[in-house]
Amino acid sequence: MTHPFGTEITDTEIRALFAAAQGWEARYKQLIKLARQLPPMADESRVDANAIHGCESQAWLVGECGQDGRWQFHCDSDARIVKGLMAVVLAALSNKTSAEIAAFDMDAYFEELQLLSHLSPSRGNGLRAVVSAIKAKAGS
Amino acid sequence: MIVDIRVLRRDFPTLAQIVNGHPLVYLDNAATTQKPQPVLDALNHYYRDTNANVHRASHALSGQATRAFEQAREKVARFIHAPSPSEIIWTRGTTEAINLVAFGFGRHFLQQDDEILVSTSEHHANIVPWQQVAAATGAVLKIIPLSGSAELDLAAAERLITPRTRLLAIGHVSNALGQVNPVAELIAMAKAVGAVTLVDGAQAVGHFPVDVQALGCDFYAFSGHKMFAPTGIGVLYGKTEWLEKMPPWQTGGEMIKTVSLEHTTFAEPPFKFEAGTPNIAGAIALGAAVDYLQGLDRAALQRHEHGLLTQLLNGLTAMDDIRVIGRPQAGSVSFVMDEVHPQDLATLLDMQGIAVRTGHHCAMPLMQALGLKNGTVRASLAFYNTEDDVAALLAGIDKARELL
Numbered sequence: 001m002t003h004p005f006g007t008e009i010t011d012t013e014i015r016a017l018f019a020a021a022q023g024w025e026a027r028y029k030q031l032i033k034l035a036r037q038l039p040p041m042a043d044e045s046r047v048d049a050n051a052i053h054g055c056e057s058q059a060w061l062v063g064e065c066g067q068d069g070r071w072q073f074h075c076d077s078d079a080r081i082v083k084g085l086m087a088v089v090l091a092a093l094s095n096k097t098s099a100e101i102a103a104f105d106m107d108a109y110f111e112e113l114q115l116l117s118h119l120s121p122s123r124g125n126g127l128r129a130v131v132s133a134i135k136a137k138a139g140s
Numbered sequence: 141m142i143v144d145i146r147v148l149r150r151d152f153p154t155l156a157q158i159v160n161g162h163p164l165v166y167l168d169n170a171a172t173t174q175k176p177q178p179v180l181d182a183l184n185h186y187y188r189d190t191n192a193n194v195h196r197a198s199h200a201l202s203g204q205a206t207r208a209f210e211q212a213r214e215k216v217a218r219f220i221h222a223p224s225p226s227e228i229i230w231t232r233g234t235t236e237a238i239n240l241v242a243f244g245f246g247r248h249f250l251q252q253d254d255e256i257l258v259s260t261s262e263h264h265a266n267i268v269p270w271q272q273v274a275a276a277t278g279a280v281l282k283i284i285p286l287s288g289s290a291e292l293d294l295a296a297a298e299r300l301i302t303p304r305t306r307l308l309a310i311g312h313v314s315n316a317l318g319q320v321n322p323v324a325e326l327i328a329m330a331k332a333v334g335a336v337t338l339v340d341g342a343q344a345v346g347h348f349p350v351d352v353q354a355l356g357c358d359f360y361a362f363s364g365h366k367m368f369a370p371t372g373i374g375v376l377y378g379k380t381e382w383l384e385k386m387p388p389w390q391t392g393g394e395m396i397k398t399v400s401l402e403h404t405t406f407a408e409p410p411f412k413f414e415a416g417t418p419n420i421a422g423a424i425a426l427g428a429a430v431d432y433l434q435g436l437d438r439a440a441l442q443r444h445e446h447g448l449l450t451q452l453l454n455g456l457t458a459m460d461d462i463r464v465i466g467r468p469q470a471g472s473v474s475f476v477m478d479e480v481h482p483q484d485l486a487t488l489l490d491m492q493g494i495a496v497r498t499g500h501h502c503a504m505p506l507m508q509a510l511g512l513k514n515g516t517v518r519a520s521l522a523f524y525n526t527e528d529d530v531a532a533l534l535a536g537i538d539k540a541r542e543l544l
Contacts, residue, residue: 024491028487028488078481078514081487
């Protein structure tokens, strides 16, 4: 489950990257770049049990809580922009405690990144479903 | 008559919007069409000036509302050349219209081993109700396959239509691929063995004139919102002989003749199938949409739309990495880009103000048959689209390719 998001790349870096991105093209190039930095999930994890529903694209999520009380999450999608958005979410929520995850304001974060439309329930890409699934896992 | 589409577009206020910083290029007409001002005015006028329930009260407003509501039924009957307005049943849309037939005809007149025939390219609304009928009655659902070019295999259909076929339920135009099915031929084949026929006309009525008598179908279903009218109103045309035989599928007010606490007798069609307060405003506005369409030169609009389709297909086929699926003839064009997920392409088009649809388009069996795991990108046209819209889509695809 190793990837740089939540450890080397946190929400602070993501905020800086998007603050520097001028215009929608730069923001989407950034998302596609982030998608490349998120390694694919192992085939054995890309199964129905880990599938996130509510996605026009296919999406998967796995997560486990370490002995240090920090959650490690990994996501994957067959659509690049969705995968980039997932990396943005992982930067904010992976390697965090349940309390930190519960306290994180995803709407404000996405609004700052000018990506808020992707969190809309009608969007169909299921990003909101991914965020809810992470929060549910960390809350249980 | 030369139609000036730029002038005609002024009738559709929604089209004048800026989306994501760009003038809206609306190419999701197969999902729903935009509404012209006369349709918006009809909705507003009903609620502002004549709001009253229909067929009930003896007061003036109710009389006006009832007249407008029944006039709309007459307009729709003329629009599809139905012999009588009493063969026009208001429904919520195509889906409810098909479900009405599935209940009233399927569950009551089909039995074990009767065969229901649909095609691989059907919208889910013309598959799932028949699966449910088959499960409830023991009838068998048979599927007309696709030929090599993703068109409906007419030779296979001929083999599948047998004396056991009791119902043929077929889409007039495929919502996913924009292919026009040979419905007249199929209906003739089905009638030759005594089968009942239903046509899902959701993707047809907004694009070209439909004549139910020329088709010879028993039932024809369509939605208002795909032909420039509001959502939540649709039509089932049914031949009187079936509407008389079929039991009502929902019961309650409006659809009765007499009720005692022991026994109820039902009203005549179409009222027998219209329980409860109907979507009065929607029906009147659908009548307004019919008036609007019939006030235009539809043949000219059809030529214009066909020109756009040709421009779009030429543009797409000139791109090495784009594959057009099937042979689009009306409305929708489905395509995929090599190595690119349809949703990525659609997201980047949306950022340029271009509205298209991605995914399986509620036709999962079709997508499976075509081996399209991620579905397609679908651009769907209406007569108010322009050459500039098509050019914007083609340029938008080039821009998306650069970013991806």
